Amino acid sequence: MTTAEETVEYAAEQAPRMPWARHAPEVYKAMIRLDTAATQGLEPRLLELVKIRASQINHCGFCLDMHTKDALAAGESVERIVQLSAWAESRHFYTDKELAAIELTEAVTVLTDGFVPDAVYEKAAAHFEEAELAQLIAAIAVINAWNRFGVTTRMAPGHYQPGQHK
Template sequence: MEKRVNIQTLEPQAYKAMLGLEGYLSTIAISKTLKELIKIRSSQLNNCAFCIHMHTKDALKYGESQQRLFILSAWREASDLFTAQEKVALEMTEEITLIHQQGLTTVTYQKALTVFSTHEIAQLIMAIVTINSWNRIAVSTHLPISLEE
């Protein structure tokens, strides 16, 4: 891939603002593993290899199983492996990530209200929006994957 701009170096204030969102997300009630599932699923939909690589490693570190990570892109077909909250969060992730199709539907929002508080729904939306922003930065700038641990 061609080398592209490094936003962290060229626009450090913009990068700092993105890190501010990450700082906020580290304080929310949503579990670390659910946040990682959201990040991975969004990154799969956006074809962001850099973020898929980073967040699968993080998910494993936080105790997520390999089996669930392997099956995540087909979570609907393996829905017995995921909790009611996880299924709604993944559905929200897909609808918000693919917002051009229909956006967050009323049906999914109503499901979310049955398993999350309104504050948690707001937090989920912010988590999904943030990873989508990171995906767009990584894909647009061709961030390279480092396979070294």
Template sequence: MSLRLNYREANPESFETMIKFESFMAKSGLDKKLYELIKIRASQINGCAFCLDMHTKDLRKLGETEQRVHLISVWRETNDLFTEEEKAVLELTEAVTLIANNGVPQELYEKVRTFFNEKQYVDIVMAINTINSWNRIAISTGMYPGCL
């Protein structure tokens, strides 16, 4: 596998735009572990090895257990390993990442809103969109773990 191009060098302005998204998310108040769960689940769905490598390491640095890191992709089958709040966010991450399949059903919106207010809901949707953008950049430019 080889890197197709270094988009950061080819178009620094695009990289700066993405960094602004990350800066926005850092100021949003969204729990850091929850944001990493979002990043990992979306990256699993999208098949982004570069992002999975980065964000599983980041989640471990935040003190997450190996068991939870390894079982994010099968969160539904883990019984009580993830909180109801985390499960709602993981389900929303899947729905938004795969939005063409079923959109975001009203029932899911209401489930997420039991845990989060309107601003927080928008923050979560922005977090999901941000990692989906990173995934698409990494995959389309041929990024892989350790390439940069």
């Protein structure tokens, strides 16, 4: 059981380090433009699954809060969002195209495990036309960048409402 004192200590530890967007507004604006460009032509629910999965891997609570809420607002089910962290064991919840996108997301996000395997790339390429695949790769790269801002500056989850800007 968590005591009130432990809760206060935990909350203090989770306070944002800095409002990075206020201190680097041109970078923030560029990220918004890049995010908008990267997500063109991608199905919104698929895109949210990708953003959630990358954010899970990167432990970005702020982005998880944002993208789970956006996914729900886009019509995604709670069950599929909950199962996403165990997608490999819960494959029946997702289409083959979604699985290819999720697997590619993991490979691009966890580059410390090595290069993106040919089999993973080829599976994604079988489900996405080249232009759409390029957009997907861009969207994965962008959410990873957002995650790094969020994690590094300890952006606080819990305040986002769907439809708000990042």
